[in-house]
Amino acid sequence: MFNYTATYTDKYQLTMSQVYFLKGQKDTKAVFDYFFRKLPFNAGYAIFAGLEDLLNILSILRFDSHDLEFLKEQQFHPDFISYLEKFRFRGNVYSSLEGDLVFPVRPVIQIEANIIEAQIIETLLLNTLNFQTLIATKASRMRQAAEGRILIDFGLRRAQGPGGYYASRAAYIGGFDGTSNVVAGRDYRIPVSGTMAHSFVESYDDELSAFMHFAEVQPEDCVLVVDTYDTLNSGLPNAITVAKKMEEKGLRLNGIRLDSGDLAYLAKESRRRLDNAGLEYVKIAVSNQLNEHIIKSLMEQQAPIDVFGVGTSLVTGHPDAALDGVYKLAYSNGKARIKLSENVSKITLPHRKQVFRVIDSEGKFIGADAVTLADEKEVEIIYHPVYPFKSLSLAKYIMEPLLHKVMENGLRLKKPQSLSEIAQFSRNRLAKLPSEYKRFDNPHIYKIGISNKLQTERDILIDKFKFAFK
Amino acid sequence: MFNYTATYTDKYQLTMSQVYFLKGQKDTKAVFDYFFRKLPFNAGYAIFAGLEDLLNILSILRFDSHDLEFLKEQQFHPDFISYLEKFRFRGNVYSSLEGDLVFPVRPVIQIEANIIEAQIIETLLLNTLNFQTLIATKASRMRQAAEGRILIDFGLRRAQGPGGYYASRAAYIGGFDGTSNVVAGRDYRIPVSGTMAHSFVESYDDELSAFMHFAEVQPEDCVLVVDTYDTLNSGLPNAITVAKKMEEKGLRLNGIRLDSGDLAYLAKESRRRLDNAGLEYVKIAVSNQLNEHIIKSLMEQQAPIDVFGVGTSLVTGHPDAALDGVYKLAYSNGKARIKLSENVSKITLPHRKQVFRVIDSEGKFIGADAVTLADEKEVEIIYHPVYPFKSLSLAKYIMEPLLHKVMENGLRLKKPQSLSEIAQFSRNRLAKLPSEYKRFDNPHIYKIGISNKLQTERDILIDKFKFAFK
Numbered sequence: 001m002f003n004y005t006a007t008y009t010d011k012y013q014l015t016m017s018q019v020y021f022l023k024g025q026k027d028t029k030a031v032f033d034y035f036f037r038k039l040p041f042n043a044g045y046a047i048f049a050g051l052e053d054l055l056n057i058l059s060i061l062r063f064d065s066h067d068l069e070f071l072k073e074q075q076f077h078p079d080f081i082s083y084l085e086k087f088r089f090r091g092n093v094y095s096s097l098e099g100d101l102v103f104p105v106r107p108v109i110q111i112e113a114n115i116i117e118a119q120i121i122e123t124l125l126l127n128t129l130n131f132q133t134l135i136a137t138k139a140s141r142m143r144q145a146a147e148g149r150i151l152i153d154f155g156l157r158r159a160q161g162p163g164g165y166y167a168s169r170a171a172y173i174g175g176f177d178g179t180s181n182v183v184a185g186r187d188y189r190i191p192v193s194g195t196m197a198h199s200f201v202e203s204y205d206d207e208l209s210a211f212m213h214f215a216e217v218q219p220e221d222c223v224l225v226v227d228t229y230d231t232l233n234s235g236l237p238n239a240i241t242v243a244k245k246m247e248e249k250g251l252r253l254n255g256i257r258l259d260s261g262d263l264a265y266l267a268k269e270s271r272r273r274l275d276n277a278g279l280e281y282v283k284i285a286v287s288n289q290l291n292e293h294i295i296k297s298l299m300e301q302q303a304p305i306d307v308f309g310v311g312t313s314l315v316t317g318h319p320d321a322a323l324d325g326v327y328k329l330a331y332s333n334g335k336a337r338i339k340l341s342e343n344v345s346k347i348t349l350p351h352r353k354q355v356f357r358v359i360d361s362e363g364k365f366i367g368a369d370a371v372t373l374a375d376e377k378e379v380e381i382i383y384h385p386v387y388p389f390k391s392l393s394l395a396k397y398i399m400e401p402l403l404h405k406v407m408e409n410g411l412r413l414k415k416p417q418s419l420s421e422i423a424q425f426s427r428n429r430l431a432k433l434p435s436e437y438k439r440f441d442n443p444h445i446y447k448i449g450i451s452n453k454l455q456t457e458r459d460i461l462i463d464k465f466k467f468a469f470k
Numbered sequence: 471m472f473n474y475t476a477t478y479t480d481k482y483q484l485t486m487s488q489v490y491f492l493k494g495q496k497d498t499k500a501v502f503d504y505f506f507r508k509l510p511f512n513a514g515y516a517i518f519a520g521l522e523d524l525l526n527i528l529s530i531l532r533f534d535s536h537d538l539e540f541l542k543e544q545q546f547h548p549d550f551i552s553y554l555e556k557f558r559f560r561g562n563v564y565s566s567l568e569g570d571l572v573f574p575v576r577p578v579i580q581i582e583a584n585i586i587e588a589q590i591i592e593t594l595l596l597n598t599l600n601f602q603t604l605i606a607t608k609a610s611r612m613r614q615a616a617e618g619r620i621l622i623d624f625g626l627r628r629a630q631g632p633g634g635y636y637a638s639r640a641a642y643i644g645g646f647d648g649t650s651n652v653v654a655g656r657d658y659r660i661p662v663s664g665t666m667a668h669s670f671v672e673s674y675d676d677e678l679s680a681f682m683h684f685a686e687v688q689p690e691d692c693v694l695v696v697d698t699y700d701t702l703n704s705g706l707p708n709a710i711t712v713a714k715k716m717e718e719k720g721l722r723l724n725g726i727r728l729d730s731g732d733l734a735y736l737a738k739e740s741r742r743r744l745d746n747a748g749l750e751y752v753k754i755a756v757s758n759q760l761n762e763h764i765i766k767s768l769m770e771q772q773a774p775i776d777v778f779g780v781g782t783s784l785v786t787g788h789p790d791a792a793l794d795g796v797y798k799l800a801y802s803n804g805k806a807r808i809k810l811s812e813n814v815s816k817i818t819l820p821h822r823k824q825v826f827r828v829i830d831s832e833g834k835f836i837g838a839d840a841v842t843l844a845d846e847k848e849v850e851i852i853y854h855p856v857y858p859f860k861s862l863s864l865a866k867y868i869m870e871p872l873l874h875k876v877m878e879n880g881l882r883l884k885k886p887q888s889l890s891e892i893a894q895f896s897r898n899r900l901a902k903l904p905s906e907y908k909r910f911d912n913p914h915i916y917k918i919g920i921s922n923k924l925q926t927e928r929d930i931l932i933d934k935f936k937f938a939f940k
Binding site for chain 1: 493
């Protein structure tokens with residue numbers, strides 16, 4: 001539903017690009033790393049999402065006539081504008097697979113392109129991947145909390161504008177079962193669901209008539225919202241009446257939905273009364289400001305809830321609201337590049353690199369990813385990036401390379417994956433992560449180690465600019 | 471840049487609509503209120519934003535062939551799908567003016583339409599207005615904190631996907647001076663700015679060459695980022711060198727940007743050294759995880775900062791991340807409607823209504839909006855909606871009606887407003903709000919009062935459903 005053009009960027013990308021262009025550096029090759037520094041939500045892992053969308057957009061990204069007109073107004077140089085007229089992304093993309101578990105510091109994606117193309121796509125890349133990775137991770141936490149119960153995304157109304165479209169997609173990757181968002185369902189084949197709001201009940205003179213009308217027209221998937229006036233004294237008894245009428249016609253009420261009040265108490269009481277009426281099959285759905293902590297609490301209270309409808313907190317990634325992903329130059333013009341910082345842990349890793357997942361003989365992730373130079377073979381030991389006296393021997397482990405070339409010269413190398421394939425892959429990966437890393441609070445810290453060669457290359461650059469550490 | 475179609479909605483809107491349709495109620499007139507219950511960010515007011523976008527989308531909203539195909543797959547009834555094929559929004563919209571100050575409980579917009587149209591647009595309306603109002607309000611708080619300094623939105627990279635497009639728009643309404651977001655600048659005529667990232671500096675073998683190249687190509691708007699290696703020992707001295715070289719050619723360095731470290735200290739030290747070099751005119755811009763509290767602190771420390779670049783916190787509306795706006799049925803099928811709640815303050819106000827701003831003889835807002843039935847004249851006293859013993863006599867005040875008919879039968883009644891007109895209107899309104907309501911922490915609470923007639927109508931409905939309060 002979007003028409004992305006190449007002005008979906010920050011102006012400084014264009015300003016810098018113009019300098020490169022006018023200084024004859026337009027063909028300078030550059031490598032940028034996309035990575036994040038901090039896991040959101042105090043989670044032990046993040047789920048990488050947004051790659052398919054990014055690749056789709058990159059494949060067709062250009063400056064359209066409105067863009068070029070606007071850049072003229074902005075006083076960009078006519079020669080540079082002519083260059084932009086023919087702009088395409090023709091770079092290479094080395095990426096983690098969408099749905100994989102990703103961790104701080106190590107590159108999630110590397111972009112290799114001429115420096116102008118690499119700069120112009122930076123904002124789009126960050127905007128797409130930061131958000132979807134945030135939401136897939138949030139969804140995964142809710143999935144952990146809800147165990148096997150059904151999770152439905154109800155968030156579009158409180159989403160950050162059209163960001164809600166991608167939020168529904170990312171939530172599915174992170175483990176949701178469906179969405180209320182029709183357009184996301186249409187485009188990504190996410191199961192869509194939704195039945196009745198309070199307004200439907202209010203639009204009738206009494207609740208029972210509203211329920212009866214609805215059940216008559218919509219008998220196959222009938223979920224009645226029971227808290228418009230009074231859950232236990234009106235909504236629930238009326239729902240039971242309708243369910244019994246439906247039974248007379250050989251039909252079954254699918255469920256009731258609780259949208260206010262003490263959900264644990266109301267779910268238990270509703271379950272009891274439904275069961276007493278012989279309606280053990282009627283499901284109980286709940287909604288209203290849910291988040292992973294409330295879901296966890298409801299589960300701990302053994303509330304008999306079949307379906308959780310989750311909105312705002314899911315689709316906005318509350319309270320973090322953003323992943324801190326960055327895009328840093330690692331190589332350009334034939335040389336490795338570095339960004340220093342007084343905060344040692346913020347110093348970047350130079351060069352084209354590869355990332356390996358370290359896996360034990362049973363196929364479990366051991367809790368460390370290894371970062372090496374792209375062409376290194378036979379790395380035997382990895383070192384903590386800041387405290388090199390901490391090291392890990394890789395002798396007994398399997399090393400799985402994580403960065404795959406998915407785009408070459410601007411062309412995709414693999415066929416697009418469906419959303420359900422991505423979600424399935426993500427579930428498989430999560431199953432290989434030991435439970436301590438999935439723990440809800442204070443999870444084990446998944447580590448990163450760098451090879452000796454990478455460390456050496458980095459330290460040479462640090463040395464060159466070492467006045468920064470005075 | 472968006473192609474909204476009418477499946478930008480929650481599925482239950484369509485399910486309910488189908489029931490209305492098949493039960494012969496498609497022409498039932500309904501009135502819905504859009505309002506929110508809680509001000510975000512502990513602010514004393516919110517700034518209403520998103521109306522122009524909403525009206526533009528409503529004017530052209532339809533189900534396209536992909537939508538209809540998908541709804542067929544979803545087993546909607548063929549007659550209902552034929553109806554949707556001709557769907558247009560043909561309702562009336564009564565709205566607060568965009569940029570106005572709005573407060574909880576009172577309707578910000580009322581929609582009057584056949585019930586199917588009113589339901590189908592609900593999600594889009596909430597999605598658009600909740601988000602932009604959130605961000606305009608956030609921006610306004612930053613504007614209060616930054617006093618007269620320049621505020622630039624840098625947020626697109628960390629925005630919630632394409633929500634960033636509207637965030638830049640809303641930030642401008644709330645008082646920002648510009649954005650880095652090129653496409654938003656293109657479409658909304660927001661001033662765009664941006665010069666140089668660290669990657670530019672890193673892509674050269676030394677910082678000074680990078681600065682010199684940049685200044686050569688971009689002398690008119692040259693802002694040098696000075697913290698790539700070491701702000702005070704490398705970036706700043708190099709920037710001073712460049713500024714002096716520029717002076718030789720009769721040019722002036724526009725500014726330096728600090729993007730890490732102790733911004734207050736670095737700004738003061740940079741100012742001192744720039745001034746000592748006779749570069750009093752060189753501006754100091756800062757960025758890096760700013761929010762309204764940090765801006766306020768920097769101002770209190772009298773940091774000599776000219777430009778604040780604000781990203782994540784602005785465009786995501788962190789930490790709230792959402793406005794809790796809702797859309798509630800107030801009238802349908804010839805009758806006033808109500809949603810009850812055990813929480814008395816959540817009971818809705820029935821009927822078509824008007825909202826008045828109460829203004830004193832000097833043109834200042836006195837701190838109360840009055841809600842009445844739409845056709846009431848001469849309201850003399852308003853009452854607290856929950857505690858009617860609290861009342862306010864309106865005798866000596868001017869009553870300004872706030873809800874304007876902006877759309878009739880789906881057609882806009884007023885010419886679209888430019889973003890700068892909206893922003894200017896917003897500033898004018900804010901100037902009429904007494905300072906206690908603009909206070910950063912614990913602001914005065916702006917009150918809402920309802921007319922006696924509205925109160926009576928509401929209480930009749932409460933009475934009818936009063937079992938809810940057992």
